[in-house]
Amino acid sequence: MTHITSKYILSRLGYAAYNSALIWSENRAIYITGLRVESEDPMILGHESSGIVHSVGKEVESLKPGDRVAVEPGFPCRRCVYCKSGNYALCPRLTFAATPPVDGTLQKYYLAPEDFCYKLPDHVTFEEGALIEPLSVGVEICKRGNVKGGDVVVIFGAGPIGLVVAAVARAYGARKIISVDLVSSKLEYAKRFGGAEVFVPGKGTSEETAKQIIEKFSLGDGADVAIDATGAEACIQTGIYVLKRAGRFVQAGMGKEMISFPITTLISKGIVLVGSFRYSEGCYRESLRLVSDGIVDLKMMITHRFSFKEAVKAFETVKDGNDVLKVMISGLE
Numbered sequence: 626m627t628h629i630t631s632k633y634i635l636s637r638l639g640y641a642a643y644n645s646a647l648i649w650s651e652n653r654a655i656y657i658t659g660l661r662v663e664s665e666d667p668m669i670l671g672h673e674s675s676g677i678v679h680s681v682g683k684e685v686e687s688l689k690p691g692d693r694v695a696v697e698p699g700f701p702c703r704r705c706v707y708c709k710s711g712n713y714a715l716c717p718r719l720t721f722a723a724t725p726p727v728d729g730t731l732q733k734y735y736l737a738p739e740d741f742c743y744k745l746p747d748h749v750t751f752e753e754g755a756l757i758e759p760l761s762v763g764v765e766i767c768k769r770g771n772v773k774g775g776d777v778v779v780i781f782g783a784g785p786i787g788l789v790v791a792a793v794a795r796a797y798g799a800r801k802i803i804s805v806d807l808v809s810s811k812l813e814y815a816k817r818f819g820g821a822e823v824f825v826p827g828k829g830t831s832e833e834t835a836k837q838i839i840e841k842f843s844l845g846d847g848a849d850v851a852i853d854a855t856g857a858e859a860c861i862q863t864g865i866y867v868l869k870r871a872g873r874f875v876q877a878g879m880g881k882e883m884i885s886f887p888i889t890t891l892i893s894k895g896i897v898l899v900g901s902f903r904y905s906e907g908c909y910r911e912s913l914r915l916v917s918d919g920i921v922d923l924k925m926m927i928t929h930r931f932s933f934k935e936a937v938k939a940f941e942t943v944k945d946g947n948d949v950l951k952v953m954i955s956g957l958e
């Protein structure tokens with residue numbers, strides 16, 4: 626067993642969830658949310674997790690063995706300017722679970738700092754605890770886009786991130802949420818989970834698609850916020866065209882490094898464009914509040930369940946399957 630230094634806890638993981646963006650490939654490359662990462666050595670996957678505290682270091686004050694926790698999977702240096710400003714996802718010394726060379730959480734025991742473990746209320750399940758991770762990504766995206774009451778929000782992509790963004794935007798009072806995806810079965814989730822209206826783009830140009838969205842949903846000048854959770858060039862372009870003047874655009878999906886981009890439109894409309902990466906100070910607590918208060922129902926995202934011993938089957942299901950959203954793997958007994 627790992628030696629426990631002060632302020633660290635050892636968590637026996639109850640559940641971990643994985644989505645299609647995380648695949649351990651045969652050529653030893655790892656795909657993390659669309660970004661290809663090379664790794665020389667095999668690595669343990671998993672970054673969406675919850676568990677039971679097994680033991681605690683002598684300086685740990687807020688948790689004790691037996692407590693149920695959600696585990697935030699990235700540990701920053703706490704000393705750099707990014708950490709001090711709360712944007713610790715930007716910390717150059719951040720270590721993040723299942724990002725090479727750091728092993729992930731799909732193991733019996735996992736060592737985590739006290740302040741990156743969040744105690745689950747009794748009525749919040751381990752599965753919901755694991756899904757606090759992607760929900761936190763949605764909270765950060767809405768924070769970056771300043772999503773607020775009365776906004777019209779257009780979200781490109783109805784995968785797990787697009788869905789959690791819709792749910793958070795709804796929780797923050799957006800009056801109209803439009804989810805855009807080519808796959809209509811995914812849009813069914815956006816309706817149910819995010820309370821979104823939906824749009825399937827046709828073969829037109831990005832400008833034409835934006836015009837269709839504006840007309841179909843009577844958006845007048847355009848949307849207040851556009852969020853891309855795909856990384857696809859056509860979606861990014863459409864997102865700029867669908868915004869009203871002074872609208873906000875958040876880039877969250879990772880795709881090609883270089884794209885053709887309507888930058889003159891961005892200038893003439895005075896659009897504010899920001900990137901969003903993982904999460905910052907407060908997002909995990911906020912996500913847990915949204916779930917604990919019954920505002921966001923994460924259980925609706927779970928489509929499959931496997932035991933720890935069936936983990937390979939779980940990944941194959943993700944790789945092959947349609948209608949796969951979140952696949953849960955239970956902890957090793």
Ligand SMILES: [Zn+2]
Pocket residue numbers: 701702703704705706707708709713716717718719
């Ligand atoms: Zn730092």
